[in-house]
Structure formats: C-alpha cells, structure tokens
Amino acid sequence: MVFCAFAFLLGLIFGSFLNVCIYRIPEGKSLLYPPSSCPECGESIKWYDNIPVISYLILRGRCRSCGERISPIYPAVELLTGLLTLAVACKFGLSFDTLYYLLLTYYLIVVSFIDLKTMEVPVKLSYFTLVAGLLLSFFTNTHSFKEAVFGASFGGGVILFIIESYFVFTGKEGMGYGDANIMAVIGAFLGWEKVLLTLFLASVLGAVIGLILKKKREAQIPFGPFLSLGAIISLLFGDGIINWYLGGLTP
Numbered sequence: 001m002v003f004c005a006f007a008f009l010l011g012l013i014f015g016s017f018l019n020v021c022i023y024r025i026p027e028g029k030s031l032l033y034p035p036s037s038c039p040e041c042g043e044s045i046k047w048y049d050n051i052p053v054i055s056y057l058i059l060r061g062r063c064r065s066c067g068e069r070i071s072p073i074y075p076a077v078e079l080l081t082g083l084l085t086l087a088v089a090c091k092f093g094l095s096f097d098t099l100y101y102l103l104l105t106y107y108l109i110v111v112s113f114i115d116l117k118t119m120e121v122p123v124k125l126s127y128f129t130l131v132a133g134l135l136l137s138f139f140t141n142t143h144s145f146k147e148a149v150f151g152a153s154f155g156g157g158v159i160l161f162i163i164e165s166y167f168v169f170t171g172k173e174g175m176g177y178g179d180a181n182i183m184a185v186i187g188a189f190l191g192w193e194k195v196l197l198t199l200f201l202a203s204v205l206g207a208v209i210g211l212i213l214k215k216k217r218e219a220q221i222p223f224g225p226f227l228s229l230g231a232i233i234s235l236l237f238g239d240g241i242i243n244w245y246l247g248g249l250t251p
C-alpha cells in the first residue's frame with residue numbers, strides 16, 4: 001500500500017521529466033539544461049510552480065508571469081505517468097522487473113506524445129531503448145535474452161512486412177518505419193506473443209478512432225500511440241488475455 005502510493009508520487013515526478021523529453025527531444029535540445037521556462041514569455045519556472053498536476057491546478061492553467069495558457073497536455077502526461085507507474089509497480093512489486101517495464105512504459109509515453117505532435121518517431125530514442133531492452137533482459141524474471149532478441153526481430157519484421165505489402169498493393173505508405181522501431185522495442189520487452197496481441201489491439205483501437213475522426217475530416221492519424229496503448233494493455237493484462245484465448249481453443 002505504501003509502496004503503491006510511493007510509486008504513484010514518483011510517477012508524477014517522472015511525468016514532469018517526460019514532459020521535458022516530449023518537448024525537447026524533437027527540437028534536439030538538452031534534457032538537463034536549461035531548466036524549464038514558459039514557452040511564451042521565457043520566464044523560468046520556479047520550483048513551487050513545477051509541482052506535478054498541483055501547480056497546474058493552483059495556477060488555473062496559466063503562466064504566473066505572463067498569464068498565457070499552459071497546455072493541459074502537461075498535467076495529463078504527469079497524471080498518466082503517475083497512474084501507469086502505479087499499475088506497473090503494483091503488478092511486478094518491489095523487483096527489477098518493475099524498473100524494466102517502467103522503462104518501456106516511459107518510452108511509450110514519450111514516443112506517443114512526440115508522434116501525436118510531430119508525426120515523427122525519434123530514431124535515437126527508439127534505438128537506445130531497444131538496446132536497453134535487449135541487454136537488461138538478462139536480469140528479468142519474465143523472459144530470456146534470446147526471447148528478447150526474437151521478440152524485437154519479430155516485432156520490427158512484422159511491421160516492415162505490413163509496410164511493404166501495403167505499398168505493393170496500394171502504392172501508398174500506410175505505417176512508417178518509426179512504427180517498426182516502436183514495435184521492435186515492444187518485442188524486446190514483451191516477446192513475440194504480446195507483439196501479436198499489441199498489433200491486434202492497436203488495429204482495433206486505430207480502426208475505431210479512425211472511423212470516428214474520418215467523419216469529420218481526412219486527417220492523418222499517427223499509429224504510434226495505438227501501438228503504445230496496445231503494448232500497455234498487453235503488458236498489464238496480456239497474460240490473462242492470452243490464457244483466456246488459448247483456454248478457449250482447447251476443449
């Protein structure tokens with residue numbers, strides 16, 4: 001109980017750092033320096049105005065010095081990170097696995113919001129998370145290094161196959177290579193079974209949201225956030241879903 005509350009608070013603080021990543025990685029800026037400032041007036045943000053979620057509520061979503069609106073995405077990312085940290089920590093307990101899967105979770109949050117904002121998936125970030133996912137698999141209880149390598153190859157390969165097939169038959173690009181990178185990372189952490197589950201969940205979610213949005217306008221929707229959402233569901237509930245599905249097959 002104390003552990004879970006602690007995980008939630010730590011998650012909120014980490015969410016604050018993930019905001020910095022989401023904001024600065026696409027611009028190629030340093031993550032550590034300079035400290036955060038208002039994008040409108042440039043005034044640096046005081047520590048007491050930088051408390052996750054709470055500061056946003058106290059300031060009623062406006063900069064203290066210039067009064068410009070602060071995007072609600074900031075507290076949303078903080079809250080989301082807090083809740084997902086809580087969920088992962090409660091599932092895996094006080095263990096290395098919690099850290100391992102938090103790394104994946106944080107990567108997925110950052111990549112999703114960058115993808116939503118810029119329609120790009122940062123290559124370096126995916127590469128480093130992939131390497132970390134492969135190497136750190138030696139220390140997890142959930143899968144072996146071999147399974148991580150196979151999962152990553154399978155994940156990346158499946159998306160490349162979809163990209164090429166879609167191109168051959170329609171002459172258009174459906175998913176991007178960034179999606180293949182995201183799926184390789186997911187495969188390294190979750191293994192090939194959950195790659196399939198992730199892809200299935202992402203396709204269903206993507207189709208539903210796509211139908212809703214298409215009614216309004218022909219907008220291009222990035223697929224990264226759907227893969228991420230599918231991966232988070234697979235991480236938290238995948239074993240149950242897979243067992244239920246396989247159980248349904250055997251009489």
Ligand SMILES: [Zn+2]
Nearest residue numbers: 038041063066
């Ligand atoms: Zn300002």
